[in-house]
Amino acid sequence: MAGVCDDASLMRELRFFRRRIMVRIAWAQTLSLVDDETILQQLSHLAETLIVGARDWLYAACCREWGTPCNPQGVPQPLLILGMGKLGGGELNFSSDIDLIFAWPEHGETRGGRRELDNAQFFTRLGQRLIKALDQPTMDGFVYRVDMRLRPFGDSGPLVLSFAALEDYYQEQGRDWERYAMVKARLMGDNDDAWSRELRAMLRPFVFRRYIDFSVIQSLRNMKGMIAREVRRRGLKDNIKLGAGGIREIEFIVQVFQLIRGGREPSLQSRSLLPTLDAIAALHLLPENDVAQLRVAYLFLRRLENLLQSINDEQTQTLPADDLNRARLAWGMKAENWPQLVGELTDHMANVRRVFNELIGDDEADTPQEEERSEPWREVWQDALQEDDSTPVLAHLADEDRRQVLTLIADFRKELDKRPIGPRAGGKCWTN
Known part of the structure; x- marks a missing residue:
């Protein structure tokens, strides 16, 4: 960031840096120089580095223009960023959206600038500039597509919320799906300061209940039904994420144990899927063979997903119909040909589907007439x-x-x- 002097040069530097590092990561995956789990971690670390670098530069720029946001006691207030979904779990794809939630600790106003603002105005403007720096397409491309809809009230709510507003919302209005999403929430950047510890402590009781909560099974079953209906409505076929036995079902299997027992078993509170699978095995919550099959299937599907997205740098989980891209995927997955790759994929997804049905079940098979x-x-x-x-x-x-x-x-x-x-x-x- 040494040569960055304005928003335009910031956007250019972010895009060049992402492009350079993405080429290295793609090359390492193609030649299997590192394992697939490491690839996911590297992609997530790259995203976090870019997000935090952009935030810090823009925060300093906004402070020069409007002053430093402070609480009534004069203590400077930071912008904290929660990375959600795969970013929070350290499992980002090559062409993932990034789901973010912005927060600041306490109300107050800026001090020492040419023009004073209250903290809500300051952080809203900072958040808007940050999203633009990452998301806006330029002649150099974009950094990441930014999705802010996981914040309280979604697009209808404030872009940035104070800690007090977040706490009120999740205590009084937090929905089941928001609880599931918050399992993977992780603060970006240096997150061992007092503000970060306060925010984590505030959110933890919402996600992990002290009692054993079996109601989550039906809630996850309902969510799976919603996704299945949406897949049918949109005519999605050969989708390795949302289809039966896909990535989403593995995530649901793991979340069942996190949300039922996570409040009593700290080892189940990991944001990442694979360490949580290890904890499930150690606690004997699933048969050892099932855990092994889920692990292999997850890594297989995530590698395939990354290769799919690497072809045109687009967010897709649908298998290609053309021979060229099928041949590329077969080679990248170390299969002799496309039929062999499809056979391996079918076996993995069947294993996932079996475990999912045994654990969570699926209401879709016996939808009553009234439901139809x-x-x-x-x-x-x-x-x-x-x-x-x-x-x-x-x-x-x-x-x-x-x-x-x-x-x-x-x-x-x-x-x-x-x-x-x-x-x-x-x-x-x-x-x-």
């Missing part, structure tokens, strides 16, 4: 969330009328999201 009748209306509800006007239930309406109906439903959903919720039920369909 209600499914099209669930699609309307989901389409409104995703601003998709292709749902067949509304096909008889004119285009403008259909969009108006979906807009009304979307506005209603957003209004519900802002209101307190009683029983903590519900779910979010992760399909990216």
